[in-house]
Amino acid sequence: MDEKNYPKQREIRSFVVRSGRMTAGQKRGWDSYWDTYGLEPTQRFDLPKIFGNNKPVVLEIGFGMGGSLHAMAKADPDTNFIGVEVHRPGIGALLALAGDDGLANLRVFCCDANLVIDDCLGDASLARLQLFFPDPWHKKRHHKRRIVQDEFVTRIAQKLEFGGIFHMATDWQPYAEYMGKVMQGREDFSNQAGDAIYSEKPSYRPDTKFEHRGIKLGHGVWDLLYEKTSPSRV
Numbered sequence: 187m188d189e190k191n192y193p194k195q196r197e198i199r200s201f202v203v204r205s206g207r208m209t210a211g212q213k214r215g216w217d218s219y220w221d222t223y224g225l226e227p228t229q230r231f232d233l234p235k236i237f238g239n240n241k242p243v244v245l246e247i248g249f250g251m252g253g254s255l256h257a258m259a260k261a262d263p264d265t266n267f268i269g270v271e272v273h274r275p276g277i278g279a280l281l282a283l284a285g286d287d288g289l290a291n292l293r294v295f296c297c298d299a300n301l302v303i304d305d306c307l308g309d310a311s312l313a314r315l316q317l318f319f320p321d322p323w324h325k326k327r328h329h330k331r332r333i334v335q336d337e338f339v340t341r342i343a344q345k346l347e348f349g350g351i352f353h354m355a356t357d358w359q360p361y362a363e364y365m366g367k368v369m370q371g372r373e374d375f376s377n378q379a380g381d382a383i384y385s386e387k388p389s390y391r392p393d394t395k396f397e398h399r400g401i402k403l404g405h406g407v408w409d410l411l412y413e414k415t416s417p418s419r420v
Contacts, residue, residue: 208275215282216274223281223294225268227301233311236293237266242313245270245345247299247333248320252280254392259284259292262390265313266291270299299333307345314351315342319396322361334365336372343374346414351378354410355391357400362408375412385411 208216225231234240242265249255249269259267269292271277277296284292295302320333334354342352352375356362366383369375379385387409397407 206273206275208278211282212275212278214278215280215285216278219281219285220294223284223292225293225295225306227295227297227306229306230308231306233266233308237291239266241266241291243268243311244314244316245302245307245312246316246318248317249276249280250319250394250396251276252283254318254394255292256280256283256287256289257392258390259289260287263291266293268293268295268302270295270297270302272296272298303341303345309344310347310350312345312350313347314353315346316353316391318353318355318391319357319394320354320361322356322358332361332364334361334368336368339368339372339375343372343414348414350414352412352414353388353391355387355407357397357405357407359406359408362410365410369410369412372412374414374416376415378411378413383410385409 225236233243237243244258244265245268246255247270249271250273252269252271255267255269259265269280271280271294274296277294280294295306317333322332339352346352352369354365356365362384369377377383377385387407388411391409400407
């Protein structure tokens, strides 16, 4: 695909592509299971055809090393999961876990999530979108790189079904407050926690190594769950 034809917002990336060699296990996962689980962002997908069923679909953006996404997919065979990540060692690790377990309810993209959102998913095709521990871009001059922006929420809202959930989690309180402010002005989403900004961590979200490390350092963890309650903005 020719990136110069894409909307201007894609020029500012919300992530950094981390280099790094795959371990033997990660390479085995990629080589053995990419053809089974991997999707290329070249077309709009018929998700029931991809998974062979009409079960709800959850999209996770930036799954890191894939441990929590694997755990969710394994624990909930009645839900289909799609993960998007640009870190190839993390993808290889997830593929090894999923392939060795023979999971049938998981698919993976290795690309910018913007491609998946805009080009691969039909409207109202997702039951939940997960964004766990995205880069908070701490410095004020870098806030424009944060993935949670009003324009981004408008785009994902079109992909969520009525009643679908946008679930964010972060261990950086200023980013949690920022996320809440972005969502507070939305008429198409409702905070599941009511008047409170933050929700209790749902049982379906596993603890991660990253999360445990943050807690040991004295960080809190904030979950924000918003339900799509009205038609999306155009």
